[in-house]
Amino acid sequence: xxxxxxxxxxxxxxxxxxxELKCNxxxxxxxxxxxxxxxxxxxxxxxLRHISRESIKGFxxxxxxxxxxxxxxxxxxxxxxxxxxxxxxxxxxxxxxIFGSGTRLSIRP
Amino acid sequence: EAEVxxxxxxxxxxxxxxxxxxxxxxxxxxxxxxxxxxxGQGPELxxxxxxxxxxxxxxLPKDRFSAERLKGVDSTLKIQPAExxxxxxxxxxxxxxxxxxxxxxxxxxxxxxxx
Numbered sequence: 001x002x003x004x005x006x007x008x009x010x011x012x013x014x015x016x017x018x019x020e021l022k023c024n025x026x027x028x029x030x031x032x033x034x035x036x037x038x039x040x041x042x043x044x045x046x047x048l049r050h051i052s053r054e055s056i057k058g059f060x061x062x063x064x065x066x067x068x069x070x071x072x073x074x075x076x077x078x079x080x081x082x083x084x085x086x087x088x089x090x091x092x093x094x095x096x097x098i099f100g101s102g103t104r105l106s107i108r109p
Numbered sequence: 110e111a112e113v114x115x116x117x118x119x120x121x122x123x124x125x126x127x128x129x130x131x132x133x134x135x136x137x138x139x140x141x142x143x144x145x146x147x148x149g150q151g152p153e154l155x156x157x158x159x160x161x162x163x164x165x166x167x168x169l170p171k172d173r174f175s176a177e178r179l180k181g182v183d184s185t186l187k188i189q190p191a192e193x194x195x196x197x198x199x200x201x202x203x204x205x206x207x208x209x210x211x212x213x214x215x216x217x218x219x220x221x222x223x224x
Contacts, residue, residue, distance in 0.1 A: 004151075009149075032209075046212040086152070095210050096154070097213060099153075101150050
């Protein structure tokens with residue numbers, strides 16, 4: 001069965017430190033992976049998707065099919081990065097989308 | 110920028126009562142999703158529509174939950190009767206449905222408390 005695992009419920013780092021939010025997935029086909037973010041009092045929104053191979057707000061994520069991972073990284077954390085981050089897997093021609101349990105990122109000044 | 114609209118924003122009800130949530134997706138979006146998010150967990154897919162047709166309702170507790178999207182535009186999710194364990198945030202999301210695996214646009218959600 002398809003599954004997305006985010007092992008850390010909370011990640012707290014100092015401003016300026018590197019950040020890595022972990023995401024592992026289980027899917028036998030070709031996955032489409034996303035990171036969604038929810039800032040305080042805002043809607044859940046797309047941060048980035050692996051197919052675009054883009055960097056958004058300094059964040060990048062690389063799909064590692066061998067390790068079935070899609071970790072989110074940023075070299076220098078900023079206070080405005082504090083938010084809930086959800087990894088998501090999209091699969092099938094019907095675009096079914098499932099989410100991980102989320103990681104709360106807290107940036108300390 | 111167009112947004113997904115949901116109402117009500119908050120709903121408090123007693124167990125065994127009926128509740129209904131409404132969602133209006135972004136205009137022209139063919140695919141509509143209802144998710145349930147329990148505190149401390151990620152969104153869990155309840156039902157997915159493509160236009161007026163249900164694509165996936167495998168996780169919808171059909172003994173008490175129902176969802177419809179009669180004209181392929183807005184949608185209603187109903188719970189009858191509500192149980193204490195139904196307390197959660199109910200999120201609606203939409204996408205254009207033009208390509209597979211595209212991004213979702215989320216509403217602000219309806220926070221349900223069952224007493």
